[in-house]
Amino acid sequence: MHLSYFHTSEAVPPVRPVAEGGPDAAVVIDVLRATTTIAWALENGAEAIQAFADLEALETAAGSWPPERRLRAGERGGQRVEGYDLGNSPLAVTPELVGGKRIFMSTTNGTRSLAAVRQVPLLFTACLPNRTAVASRLVDLDCERVWIVGSGWEGAYSLEDSLAAGAVASAATELAVAPHRGVTFANDEMLAALALWSQWHREPETCLRAASHGQRLMGLGNHDADFACCSAVDCLNIVPQQREPGVLRAS
Ligand code: 3SL
Secondary structure (H helix, E strand, C coil): EEEEECCHHCCCCCCCHHHHCCCCCCEEECCCHHHHHHHHHHHCCEEEEEEECCCCHHHHHHHHHHHEEEEEEECCCCCEEECCCEECCCCCCCCCCCCCCCCEEEEHHHHHHHCCCCCCCCCEEEEECCCHHHHHHHHCCCEEEEEEECEEEECCCCHHHHHHHHHHHHHHHCCCCCCCCEEEECCHHHHHHHHHHHHCCCHHHHHHHCHHHHHHHHHHHHCCHHHHHCCCCCCCCCCCCECCCCCEEEE
């Protein structure tokens, strides 16, 4: 398995078909907080997450869904979009609220990263809670060229997404032993992410709090429970997977 890491949706190269050397799998990461919220929403029984880069498209799609079976989740600048059912906290997607419902979701950066790689044949989302589950799926499927894509913040690097990219790569390396073909690293960004994981793996929450987006969230109010949830490594087995364009389901 050949792993590449791209910090943001803006850094992702044009997606080519697999036959022309393009990726057969992509893993989107937005530790704080979109992909953590996606994992918990599916764990707690949401029917699917339908992700949108912009709110206008979200409104149109949500409008054609039965109101009793939909929730609209919108976040901009770390805060809930006015009038929406949900913002972007993994604590808010409780079984009582999301069970059986489709969540129409748009966030500042995470859903843009999903849009950037939606043509890749296998598309998963990862966060620290499900990083080994996702790595194990990549190994089991014998994926060859995998793009791990962070979300960053409006085009800029983010520490916490790189930490989780390193966490996924580290788990894949441990799991891809014989008879699997092992793991190689395709770019310096991937190697740097692994170094970051090796530095912080014993205290991931400290890393999330030190990161610029962690600081931004703290500036907006008390997010202690979000930090604890987003840094809880390997507590989920769920693997969110794109089943139709933009639609993620539990797998
Ligand atoms: O940038 C994003 O997509 C969000 O995850 C940011 S926040 O954590 O909801 O503020």
